[in-house]
Amino acid sequence: MIYLDNAATTRTVPEVVDAMLPYFTEYYGNAGGIYGLGNKSKKAVIDAKETIAATLGAEPNEIYFTAGGTESDNWAIKAVYEAYRDKGKHIITSKIEHHAVLHTCEYLSKQGAEVTYLDADADGVIDLEQLKKAIRPDTILISVMYANNEIGTIQPVREIGAIAAEQGILFHTDAVQAYGQLPIDVAECHIDMLSASGHKFNGPKGVGFLYISKKAKAHSLIHGGQQERGRRAGTENIPGIVGLEAAVKRAYRVMEEKTGREKELRDYLISQIEQEISGARLNGHRTKRLPGNVNFSFESVESESALIMLDMQGICASGGSACTTGSIDPSHVLLAIGASPETARGALRMTLSEENTKEEMDIVVEELKRIVGKIREMRGI
Numbered sequence: 001m002i003y004l005d006n007a008a009t010t011r012t013v014p015e016v017v018d019a020m021l022p023y024f025t026e027y028y029g030n031a032g033g034i035y036g037l038g039n040k041s042k043k044a045v046i047d048a049k050e051t052i053a054a055t056l057g058a059e060p061n062e063i064y065f066t067a068g069g070t071e072s073d074n075w076a077i078k079a080v081y082e083a084y085r086d087k088g089k090h091i092i093t094s095k096i097e098h099h100a101v102l103h104t105c106e107y108l109s110k111q112g113a114e115v116t117y118l119d120a121d122a123d124g125v126i127d128l129e130q131l132k133k134a135i136r137p138d139t140i141l142i143s144v145m146y147a148n149n150e151i152g153t154i155q156p157v158r159e160i161g162a163i164a165a166e167q168g169i170l171f172h173t174d175a176v177q178a179y180g181q182l183p184i185d186v187a188e189c190h191i192d193m194l195s196a197s198g199h200k201f202n203g204p205k206g207v208g209f210l211y212i213s214k215k216a217k218a219h220s221l222i223h224g225g226q227q228e229r230g231r232r233a234g235t236e237n238i239p240g241i242v243g244l245e246a247a248v249k250r251a252y253r254v255m256e257e258k259t260g261r262e263k264e265l266r267d268y269l270i271s272q273i274e275q276e277i278s279g280a281r282l283n284g285h286r287t288k289r290l291p292g293n294v295n296f297s298f299e300s301v302e303s304e305s306a307l308i309m310l311d312m313q314g315i316c317a318s319g320g321s322a323c324t325t326g327s328i329d330p331s332h333v334l335l336a337i338g339a340s341p342e343t344a345r346g347a348l349r350m351t352l353s354e355e356n357t358k359e360e361m362d363i364v365v366e367e368l369k370r371i372v373g374k375i376r377e378m379r380g381i
Contacts, residue, residue, distance in 0.1 A: 001316065002314060002363065002364060003316045003353070003356075004315065004316055004317045004351060004352060004356070005317055006200075006352060007200070007293065007349065008351070009200070009205065010201060011202060011353075012199070012203065012247075013247075013250065015246060016202060016203055016204065016246040016247050016250070019243060020243040020246070023041070023044065023238045023242050027041060028041075029041050031045055031236050032225070032227070041236070044238055044241060044242050046060070048065075048242065048248075049061070049063040051245045051248055052248055055248060055252055056184055056194070057185045058186050058211055061214075061229070062212055063211055064211075064228045064229075065208070065236065065237070065241055066207075066209060067207065067237075068197040068198070068205070068207065069100060069174065069176035069197035069200075069208050070100040071208070071210075072174075072195035072197070073098065073100035073104060073143075073174050074100060075232070076172045076195060076210055077091070077101065077108065077172065078107075078219075079220075079221060080141045080172070080193070080217075081111075081113055084140040084170075088138030089113050089114055089138060090113075090114045090139040091108065091113055091114070091140065092118065092134050092142045092143070093105055093117060094117060094126050094144050095117045095332070096120045096124060096126075096148055096151075096153075096333045096336045097174065098174055098176070101143055101145070114138075118130055118144070119336070120153075120336050120337050121337065122338050123153060123288070123337070124151045124284050124337050125155065125156070126144060131163060132163060135163075140170065141170050141172060142160065142169055143172040143173070143174070144160050144173060145176075146175040146184070146194075147177045147289075147290050148284065148333060150295060151283045151284030151285075151289070152284045152294075153284045153288060154182070157173060157189050158189045158190075170193065171190055171193070173189075173191055173195070176200055177290060178290070180196070180247070180251035180252075181259060181290060182290075191211070192213040193211060194210070195208065196208050196209055198240070198243065203243050204247075206237065207241060208244070209244070222234055257354070261354045262291035262292040262354060265292070265357075266293065266294055266352060268358060269350065269361045269365070270282060270294055272362070272365045273296055277365075277368060279299030279372075280296050280298055280299075281298075281299070282295070282296055283295040283296065283297060283339070291352075292351050292353060293351055294350040294352070295347060295348070295350075296348050297334070297347045299343075301346045301372050301375045301376065302375075303347055303348050304319065306348055306368075306371050307319060307348070309371045309374070310367060310368070313367050315363075317350045318351075319331075319347055319349065330344030330345045331345075
């Protein structure tokens with residue numbers, strides 16, 4: 001098997017699993033207990049927050065554990081709207097956000113929010129001048145992703161944060177694809193809220209975090225007990241939190257070497273596809289993109305057929321976001337950057353890891369070339 005869908009999820013590495021296992025069977029106490037077994041779990045939560053905060057230049061009490069990126073995005077946007085709607089009801093986001101952001105904004109628009117959706121250029125980069133012009137006296141939040149999950153384009157986050165800070169507006173970034181892949185400093189980028197998910201960087205599924213700056217007011221997401229300082233009630237997922245911390249430590253320990261290898265493989269795969277397959281269009285910015293992201297549209301080829309034929313050869317890829325699997329609609333991201341519906345339906349996303357090899361990339365190109373040719377032949381092209 002050649003696995004090229006790491007943007008959807010990554011393999012949970014052995015050292016993460018090993019860190020988690022004792023918290024299922026040996027250190028299973030509730031972190032809310034006053035006895036020693038519970039204190040062991042409580043300490044695990046505290047340690048994990050310290051580890052994560054250090055990677056962001058944040059403070060431990062600004063880290064809140066969640067079930068993953070979707071929950072973190074929902075919490076950030078809904079909580080800000082509830083806390084600040086007396087000040088204003090205007091939210092700014094972009095047309096290429098993950099559906100966790102877009103659908104949350106759609107929901108809030110039915111509750112009275114007014115949402116402005118920024119355009120993106122052909123490379124998937126938002127226009128900073130358009131952002132400045134979109135700001136109103138009643139703007140309370142700007143939410144723009146750090147890097148796109150489909151086309152890999154990295155946004156000018158520092159500049160966006162500076163604009164938000166200058167206007168006194170809170171800035172949230174969906175960093176689900178970026179955290180653990182790229183160094184992030186929340187102070188330098190003026191980030192007030194940041195979403196991340198463990199399974200995107202070799203951690204377990206079902207656990208992530210939301211960074212909430214001390215200066216940001218944010219209402220509770222789940223009401224009940226006093227967990228997460230009363231903002232997110234419910235018994236903590238201690239094994240998941242321990243696994244998340246282990247994955248964070250590993251990600252930052254190997255980041256430079258890992259991303260260097262992924263960039264090398266990414267650029268090699270892009271160049272080989274462009275040389276060997278006619279009618280191939282690279283989607284996203286050529287250089288300002290995530291280390292392991294490769295997204296192509298192939299003329300006269302629908303991705304669904306190509307993906308099935310790749311799978312028959314043991315190659316795992318995707319047509320875009322894992323959250324839209326099964327949808328017949330073309331990618332909203334590709335449509336937003338000016339692709340035609342036909343081009344958008346032909347998009348193929350291949351996301352690499354440091355475990356992939358150059359030999360695998362050669363196999364992928366060979367199979368893609370054969371598959372694209374076969375599909376075009378079947379269509380009489």
